[in-house]
Amino acid sequence: MKAISVNNIYRNYGDVEALIDISFEVEQGEIFGIIGPDGAGKTTLFRILTTLLLADKGSATVDGCDVIKDFKLIRNRVGYMPGRFSLYLDLTVEENLNFFATVFNTTIEENYYLIEDIYKQLEPFKDRRASALSGGMKQKLALCCSLIHKPTVLFLDEPTTGVDPVSRKELWEMLKKLKQQGISILVSTPYMDEAEMCDRIALIQNGNFLKIDTPKNIVNQFDNILWALSSNRMYDLLNDLRNHPKIKSCYAFGDSHHITISTDNFLLNDLNIFLNEKGHKDIEISPIKASIEDCFMQLTN
Amino acid sequence: MKFFSASQEKLREMPIDMRQFLIFIKKEFYHITRDKWTMAVLLLLPILMLLLFGYAITTEVKNTRLAVYDPSHDKATEAIINKLQANDYFILSQILTEPNEIEKVFQEGDIGLVIVFGERFYENIMHTGEAQIQLITDGTDPNTATTLTNYAMNIISSYRLEILTTNNIPFQIVPNIKLLYNPQMKGAFNFVPGVMGMILMLICAMMTSISIAREKEMGTMEILLVSPMKPIFIILSKAVPYFVISIVNLTTILLISVFIMGVPIAGSFFWLITLSLIYIFLSLALGLLISAIVDSQLIALLISGMALMIPIIFLSGMMFPVENMPIGLRIISEILPAKWYIVAVKNLMIKGLGFSSIINELLMLSGMTIFFLAISLKKFKIRLE
Known part of the structure; x- marks a missing residue:
């Protein structure tokens, strides 16, 4: 039995199509990432799978239960952490956890081993109200609350948004440990660099899945020549590169621009000469390996 | 590490539904008691309103x-x-x-x-x-x-x-006006039942609908729905704390009006309380209905303010006599629960009439309660939309 099985799910909000005939499967004990920008349809997908929304067309099962017919069973079994921080700000850390433990028919003690690693960090603040926690701490508490009943499938909608890099890393390490406990995890994120933490990922944009594969395969399938460039005038550089006929695409990536080349007979040196003529200084060009983000850009083109 | 207190040990032995219900109510009380302003408003509002209507906003002519x-x-x-x-x-x-x-x-x-x-x-x-x-x-x-x-x-x-x-001049008839039940035309006699009708509706309907809307707004409703807790319990446990607070308010209002404002409870105390409990249930049902329809606290506040409070103040007979209103407004006043409640409270408290005088009102209010409860249960969403 698959942990999650989705068949041609379609959903619209008026004229806006949020999900267009999405299909995919998540294996037991797999971390499956839904990677895409804001507004791509990630949250809608999560809500349909957690029985909060109904799809207009298509079917889906979670842990073998139909999302419409067996919604009560699903609600008993899964853990869900919404994208927005959704705990009680006026309750303390411990009160929040205790409340959700009771709502899920369990106690903190019973499944303490599951949350121990994270909760240890929260414990010094257990009498502090949730409103007084930092962003990272809030997400850790939310994760504890969604885990306290040892769910079979865990839904995490953008758990690392608004979280500092250290806490992000800790959260992902936590997910790896949960996977070893046999919990299947569906996680979404807008951060492309987190994709490689997943066993498999789906790249989503405008309600369409562009690709479903392991992060490694997706990167390996990238078949263009990819260079990273920087100069003293980054904005002009972007425009100059985009206007060059032999450059297929050019995107700004933090401190450098990534370009793909359309023909083989365009060499690094040719580009260097071209940019020198345009008056750029401190030019640095280096061939690089594609990242998930490069693949995403290529697929959306 | 100690997660269990003695009372929680006891909780473990209860049926699951009961445990969820109790912790939910406990959580609601945390929300209310930790928000000092809400707490103050909930407890002081009845007193303030009674004093305001009893002494400041008065139609009595004095001095x-x-x-x-x-x-x-x-x-x-x-x-x-x-x-x-x-x-x-x-x-x-x-x-x-x-x-x-x-x-x-x-x-x-x-x-x-x-x-x-x-x-x-x-x-x-x-x-x-x-x-x-x-x-x-x-x-x-x-x-x-x-x-x-x-x-x-x-x-x-x-x-x-x-x-x-x-002067022994033959007897002449002099018009003599006498006001029954309220010979001194005391405003308090009119306003106490009115304030009761208003406060109980305000606390129950407005606060319940706002507190459910807050769960939707904060996103906690999403988590609660994706939990084993029965959706209907989520809603019912929201009503319990406000039920308790309304009982406290009812007590304060009655104490103040009897001992400070000198308004007697002339009729049956038992029926006055029974009537008020039915009215409280009715208001809670209205609050649940509003919360089933709206998703934001502001809209919940506006609807309960516009659709409940304003008609109560103007159309329930509390401030202006209903008899003088145009037919349209009179019809609206007939469907206002508060109007029926206020009439019955006046009969019981001020006129000292018995049970037979409020049968109509009692039946009307019970009917409305069942009606609104049925609609709000039917309208209740087990999903986000």
């Missing part, structure tokens, strides 16, 4: 300043002036010496009523049986003006009656 122009200065005019002063309604503040001062004292603003006697007042009564007296009030406030002249007329008539009887 009106009186000016007199009395060219006669005789036995009769003095007696009438004394009688006018001898009660709470009027205070003699000015004796006018010329008729043209009348306009001036009204413009200065603190005089409410001017009494002008005719010349040779006493002589005229005795000889012709006719004497002239003129009452002048400020017509820009017609309600007060009517009340004032009525009071003054009553006082003057009573004097006339005295003269007629002492």
Whole structure:
């Protein structure tokens, strides 16, 4: 039995199509990432799978239960952490956890081993109200609350948004440990660099899945020549590169621009000469390996 | 590490549903008690409203300043002036010496009523049986003006009656107005039932709908729905804390009105409480209905404010008599739960009538409760939309 099985799910909000005939499967004990920008349809997908929304067309099962017919069973079994921080700000850390433990028919003690690693960090603040926690701490508490009943499938909608890099890393390490406990995890994120933490990922944009594969395969399938460039005038550089006929695409990536080349007979040196003529200084060009983000850009083109 | 207290050990033995229900109610009380302002408003509002309506916003006429122009200065005019002063309604503040001062004292603003006697007042009564007296009030406030002249007329008539009887002139009928149940026309008699109808509706309907809307707004409703907890329990456990608070409020209102404002509970205490409990359930059902329809706290506040509070204030008969309203407004007033409640409370508390006098109201309110509860359960969403 698959942990999650989705068949041609379609959903619209008026004229806006949020999900267009999405299909995919998540294996037991797999971390499956839904990677895409804001507004791509990630949250809608999560809500349909957690029985909060109904799809207009298509079917889906979670842990073998139909999302419409067996919604009560699903609600008993899964853990869900919404994208927005959704705990009680006026309750303390411990009160929040205790409340959700009771709502899920369990106690903190019973499944303490599951949350121990994270909760240890929260414990010094257990009498502090949730409103007084930092962003990272809030997400850790939310994760504890969604885990306290040892769910079979865990839904995490953008758990690392608004979280500092250290806490992000800790959260992902936590997910790896949960996977070893046999919990299947569906996680979404807008951060492309987190994709490689997943066993498999789906790249989503405008309600369409562009690709479903392991992060490694997706990167390996990238078949263009990819260079990273920087100069003293980054904005002009972007425009100059985009206007060059032999450059297929050019995107700004933090401190450098990534370009793909359309023909083989365009060499690094040719580009260097071209940019020198345009008056750029401190030019640095280096061939690089594609990242998930490069693949995403290529697929959306 | 210690997660369990003794009471939680006991909780473990209860059925699952009960445990969820109890922790949910506990959580609701945390929300209420930790928000000091909400807490203060919930507990002090009834007191504030009672005092406001009982003392400040009053239609009673008390301590009106009186000016007199009395060219006669005789036995009769003095007696009438004394009688006018001898009660709470009027205070003699000015004796006018010329008729043209009348306009001036009204413009200065603190005089409410001017009494002008005719010349040779006493002589005229005795000889012709006719004497002239003129009452002048400020017509820009017609309600007060009517009340004032009525009071003054009553006082003057009573004097006339005295003269007629002492002088052995054949008996004459003098109009005598008597106000049943509330002989002193105390405003509190009218406002206590009104405030009860308003406060209970406010606490139950408004607060319940807002607190459910808050769960939706904060996103916690999403987590609660994706949990084993039965959706109907989420909603019911929201109603319990506000039910408790309304009972506290009901008690405060009754205590204040009986011991401070002097409004008696003339009729059956048992039926008054039963009636109020039904009304509380009705208000809770309305709150649940509102929360089933709206998703934001602001809209919940507006709907309960506009659709519940304003009609209660204006159309329930609390401030303005329903009988004088155009037919459209009268129909609206008929479907207001508060109107039925207020009428029944007046019957029980003020008039001291028994159970038989409120059967209609009791049935109407029970019917409405079942109706609203049925709709809100039908409208309740087990999903986000």
